[in-house]
Amino acid sequence: MRIRYLLLNAYGTGGTIRTVFTQAATMAGLGYDVEIVSTVRHKDEPNFDLDERVRLTTVVDVRAPKGDEPAPGPVGRYRAARRERLRKQGGRIVPEGEFGYEAFNRHVEREVVRYLKSVGDGILVTTRPALNILAARYASPRLIRVAQEHMNLGTHRPDVQKAIARYYPSFDAVAVLTSRDLDDYKKLLPGTRLVRIPNAVHSTEQEHSDHTNKIALAAGRLAPQKGFDMLIPAYKKVAERHPDWQLRIYGTGKKKNELRALIDKHHLYNHVFLMGHTDRMEDELTKSAFYILSSRFEGLPMVVIEAMTHALPIVTFDCPTGPADVITDGKDGILVPPKDTDALADAISTMMDDRELRDSMGAEALTTSQGYAPENVHMMWEELFSDLVRTSGKAAAAG
Template identity: 45%
Template sequence: MKITYVLLHAYGMGGTIRTVINQANAMAAAGHEVGLASVVRRRADSHFAVDSRVEMIDVVDLRGKAPVLPGHGEPGVQVPVGEAAKDVFTRGVEDGFVEFLQGLDGGVLVTTRPGLNLLAARHAPERLVRVAQDHMHLGRYKPGVRAAILEDYPRLDAVVSLTRKDRAEYDQALGGRVRTAHIPNPLHSLSAPQTDHSSKVVVTAGRLTGQKGFDLLIPAFAQVVHRHPDWRLYVYGSGKAERRLRKLIHEHHLYNHVFLMGPTKHLDRELSKSSIYALSSRFEGFPMILLEALNCGLPVASFDCPTGPGEIIVTGENGLLVPHQDGDGLAAALCRLIEDAPLRRRLGDAGRETATRYGPDVIRSRWEALFAELIEAKTPGAQAPPKSAGVHT
C-alpha cells in the first residue's frame, strides 16, 4: 500500500520525530510504498536514520535563505492559538501544506500533531485514507485546540491514540463520530546494547523543558546523593531550561553529581552504560524513552503521569511507579534500586521482556491491519466498520 507520513520538521530531534521515522522505516522494510513529508525543512540532514526506501519530501524548504513564500512572515489563520507549534504555522506554511495535501493522489495519509491533523481534516481529498496520530493526549490541549479537534476530527477516517486511556477519552469527547484506535509507538529495534548494572549511574533523557520535570528530579537526586554520594545522574538532551537546571544543580551543590550531557545520537549506547533510568515528567503521551530504557535492560523509577507510564510499568514487576510529581517518592524509589542489586537485575530482565511487545514488526502489523480496514471501508460498496471498533487493544 501507499503511505505518506507527515511531520512538521522531519529533520529535527524529538520523540515524535524518532517514532514516526521508526514507523516509516518499518513499513518501507515490509515492502510498502512510503513517503515522509517534512512540512518545513531547516537542516541539511535528518537527525535520525531514514531507510533509503523512504521517499523524503520537503513541503517548505527554509534552509539558509530568506523565505520567499507569499505570506511567510504573516501569522497563519487556520491552526488555532494554543497549538504548541503555532508560530511555525505562518500563512505561507499553511498554504504550502494545503497545496501539498491537495496534490496527493491516493493511499493513506498519516499526520502527526494537532495543527497538521486539523489541516488534513479540512483540506485533504476524501480519496485519501486520512489518519490522525495523537502523540500527546487530548486532556493536555488548550481550549481553542480542543474545540477545533472536536469540530474537525470527525471529517477524518481515524484518530489513533498511543494509550488506551486517551482512546477512551477521544471516544467520549467525539461521541463515536470518527473511528478511533489505540496503537503504541514502536521501538526502532529489539537489538540494543544491554546494561550490566555495574555502573553507579542513573540516567534520564528528553528535552530540557518544564514538561520533563528535571527541575523535580534534581532536588530528588540531592536526597539520593545524601545516602549514596558515589552515584551520579546523567541528563541527556537540550532545551530552553538548561540555564535554570544548571542553577538548580549549583543550589543543591550537585556539580559533582548531576551532569547535563547535551543531546546524543547514540542514546541506546548511553543507556546501556547506566544502571537505572529515572522518568520525572509532569505529563507524557506515551514515553518511548521508558521502552528504550527497558529494551536496554534498565530498571526504571517513574512518576505515574496521567497517561503513559502506567500502561508500560507495573510496580514491582518491571519497574517502580511513584505518585505523580512526588519528588520524595522518586528519591526513595531510586534509593531502593541502588541498594538492591538483585531487584535491579530482576526488574531489568522483566523490562526487557516487556519491550518485546513493542518491537517494530509487532506494531507494524497492527498499523497494517488498521490501514487495510480503512481502505476497505473507502471502497465503493464496502460496509464501513463501526466507528470505534477494530485495532484498539
C-alpha cells in the same frame, strides 16, 4: 498503494520522528510506496537513519540560503518580501494552544495547505494536532486520512480540544497510544473510528545493561513537560545518601540555563550533569543502571521503552498518560505519584541501594519491551490500512 506520513520536522530528535521512521521502513518492506513529508527542514540530514526505500521530502525549507544564490528578479523579490511578511505573522488556522504553534507561521500554514490540496491519492497519515486539523480541513476527502495522536487528550489545551472535537470526525481513523486515552477520545468523538496502536521501538536487539555502573540516566527536551526542574531538586536528597552516583540528563532545549542554575543552587555540580545531545544514546543507556522519567505529562514515553530494551528498570512519575500503561509498579519499575518529588527521591534511592532489585526489574523490563517490537506493532498498522482500503470506499482513488 502509497502512504504519506506528514511530520512537523523530520530533522529533529523527538520520539514521534523516530517511531514514524521505523513505521515507514516496515511499511516499505511490506511493499507500500512510502514517503515522509517534513513540514519544515532546518538542517541537511535527519538525525535518525531512514530506510533507503522511503523518500523524504520537505514542504518549507528554513535552512539559511546559500550565499552564492543569484539575486531574484522583480517577481522573485516580490514573492520573497511577501514570504517574509507571512513568516512574521502568527498562524491563523492552527490553535494557539498547540504545543508546536510557534512553527506554524502564516507562511508555513499556507504552504502546508497548498501541499495538502495537491495530494490526490493513497493514504495520508498526519502526526500531531496542528497537522491533523489542517488535513481535516484541506486534504482531499478522496484520500484515506488517518490522524495519529502522540500526546494524551487531557494535556491538550482547551482550544486544541475544541478543534479536535470539531475536525477529527472527518478522518477515516484516529489512532491513539494508550487504552486510557482511547476511552477519553471515545467520549469526545462518538461515532469516529478510533484505534489504539502503541508506538514501536526501532529494535529490541540491544546490548543489555549489567546494572553495575553508578549512573542514572534521564533524557528529553529541556522543556517544562519533561520535569527536569523537579528531578534536579529531588536529586539533592539522593546525592546526600548516594554521593558516589551520577545523574546524567541528555537533551537540549530552552531551559538549559535555568536547569544549570538549579544544579548550582542545590550544589549538585558534582552529581548532576547536563550532557547535551548525543548520537550514541544506545551506548549511554547500556552504560547506565536505570532510567528516570520525571515528566509532567506524556503520550506514550518511547524513551522509557527504549531504555527497557536495554534491560533498564524504570523510576517514573505516574503522570498522564503512558507510564502506567507500560510499567507494572514493583515489577519492571517503580511508579510514584505525579509531581511528588520526595517520593521520586525515595524511589531513586531504593533503586540505587539494591543491585539485585535492578537486575530482577531489568529482566522484567526486557520482557515488557518485547510487546513494542516493530513486528508486533506494525502488524496493527498494516491491518488498519488494509481494512480502510477495503471498507472506506476509497480503494480506487487510493490505488
